[in-house]
Amino acid sequence: MSNDSQIRILFLIAEPTNTARLRLQEELREIKQRLLLANQRERFQLEFGFSARSEDVSQELLHFQPHIVHFSGHGTSTGELCFEDKLGKMQPVKPEALAALFELVANQVQCVVLNACYSDIQAKAIAQHIPFVIGMNTAIGDQAAIAFSVGFYKALGANRSPEEAFKFGCVEIQLENIPEQLTPILRKKIVSQSPDDFYVERPPTEQRCYEAIRQLGALIRIKAPDKMGKTSLMNRILTYARANNFQTVTLSCRRLVNRQVATDIERFLQSFCAVISNELGLTNKVNEYWDNQLTPIYNSSEYFKKYLLPNTSRDFVLALNDVDLIFEHHELAQDFCNLLRSFHDMARRGDANSKIWEKLRLIIVHSTEFYTSLDINNSPLANVGLVVDLPEFSREQVQLLLKSYQMNWKSQKIEQLMAMVGGHPYLLKISIDEIKFNNKTFEQFLKEAPTLSGAFSDHLRELLEQLENNSDLRTAFSQVISADAETQVKLHPRIAKSLQRLGLIKLDVIFAKPRCKLYRLYFQMYL
Structure with a gap:
């Protein structure tokens, strides 16, 4: 918003009849007064709506085309904003719904203010699309909510930026002697940067992978719990391969497995071959090469040998991500592993057919070693190729990683961060984003980390939901987080590997412990 442009402000009030009364009219009166006192009050155009319904938001965004959207009312502890239905009763709206709406007006709206309890959950979702979004990280009282608006619009009326106005709003709460100045949170849209800018190498892992992928008929298997950087490493290897004139195809197994093929290996392998044809820009000729008198594995091998590989002019890297989804289907797992193993073996036979198979390199990415249908270490893929078990980051x-964000921390601060989240790449990145881009002090970040209003709330809720949907996992993990430092917890292998795949535990030989302090604190409260 430039200093001489018109600023349109949309103020929406919702106070359902089945919720507690708020002083929303008083807040509106104060906002009007602050804008009337502005040096350039003619710049500000305020439109307000009472008893706001969810459909009013999209209508006003299209009709009024505001630069600032301000909502005052109730919010739930799980992040929904409480609009009104046609009878005036409460109608909760989820964060993802409003975020999707604001994505459609991202070139118009510059700032969103959500003056409602627990609205920071909404703010985080909307800030994916809008430059400045203000929410509340816990319940906020009427007096504090009004004081924040007074300070915010005072500053806005004096041509201050939304970021500066946010600070004035927080100070206004302090001036009123209300101990809630830390409740408002400013979320800023993060400008996309190249993933390479934030990639941290784990020597000698990358170099070993680069050397391996150059080998004829290579097979690389990358394994680690969820969100540990497997896909980033895979992409790094593929970038290296393309730079060395390899042709590459990446397939997520989420695209390969559905109800129709999950119990039928023949249909699955036909689909697998057809998809790779499409990815290589070749005509799908599966039906021409498929002989119903032969096994699906043999037919698939012949399709690769006689059609796909001869029609690729360069050596070819096939990267398969999320292979867990195949391993978990008993009807598919063993035969599919046999097929991949045969690809690798045929390049090493030294016979007349080896030459064509030497063109193919495989990268297989999965989360853990043990599945209900397959123990991969006793499968056809055991002891084959290069196995990369991704570790956590060292100090x-x-x-x-901090330096890539232009943050120079002392050792003590790094140790405090790692005491909370360990060396887990995903948790570390969330931590750094929260502190750098969302106006959080390090102390405030640590205090909020294991709570519903912390930076990890979405991630932790997803994990909690998975545990609540599986009583065996829930019981086992409760046992792990309840144990003291001297107690060793031994879990059934199937349970242990499932929890390890989710990234919730570390295994010390055969004993389990929480992956990090964050998980112990959060799940002790909510599990």
Whole structure:
């Protein structure tokens, strides 16, 4: 918003009849007064709506085309904003719904103010699309909510930026001697940067992978719990391969497995071959090469040998991500592993057919080693190729990650961060984003981390939902987080590997412990 442009402000009030009364009219009166006192009050155009319904938001965004959208009312502890239905009763609206709406007006709206309890959950979702979004990280009282609006619009009327106005709003709460100045949170849209800018190498892992992918008929298997950087490493290898004139195809197994093929290996492998044909830009000729008198594995091999590989002019890297989804289907797992193993073996036979198979390199990415249908270490893929078990970041690697964000922390601060989240790449990135881009002090971040209003709330809720949907996992993990430092917890292998796949535990030989302090604190409260 430039200093001489018109600023349109949309103020929406919702106070359902089945919720507690709020002083929303008083807040509106104060906002009007502050804008009337502005040096350039003619710049500000305020439109307000009472008893706001969810459909009113999209109508006003299209009709009034505001630069600032301000909502005052109730919010739930799980992040919904409470609009009104046609009878005036409460109608909760989820964060993802409003975020999707604001995505459609991202080139118009510059700032969103959500003056409602627990609205920071909404703010985080909307800030994916809008430059400045203000929410509340817990319940906020009427007096504090009004004081924040007074300070915010005072500053806005004096041509201050939304970021500066936010600070004035927080100070206004302090001036009123209300101990809630830390409740408002400013979320800023993060400008996309190249993933390479934030990639931290884990030597000698990358170099070993680069050397392996150059080998004829190579097979690389990358395994680690969820969100540990497997896909980033896979993409790094593929970038290296393309730079060395390899042709590459990446397939997520989420695209390969559905109800129709999950119990039928023949249909699955036909689909697998057809998809790779499409990815290579070749005509699908599966039906021409398929002989119903032969096994699906043999037919698939012949399709690769006689059609796909001869029609690729360069050596070819096939990267399969999310292979867990195949391993978990008993009807598919063993035969599919046999097929991949045969691809690798045929390149090493030294016979007349080896030459064509030497063109193919495989990268297989999965989360853990043990599945209900397959123990991969006793499968056809055991002891084959290069196995990469991704470790957590070391303290030195965390330091490199911070430097990529232009943050120079002392050792003590890094140790405090790692005490909370360990060396888990995903948790570290969320931590750094929260502190750097969302106006959080390090102390405030640590205090909020294991709570519903913390930076990890969405991630932790997803994990909690998975545990609540599986009583065996829930019981086992409750046992792990309840144990003291001296108690060793041994879990059934199937349970242990499922929890390890989710990234919730570390295994010390055969004993389980929480992956990090964050998980112990959060799940002790909510599980």
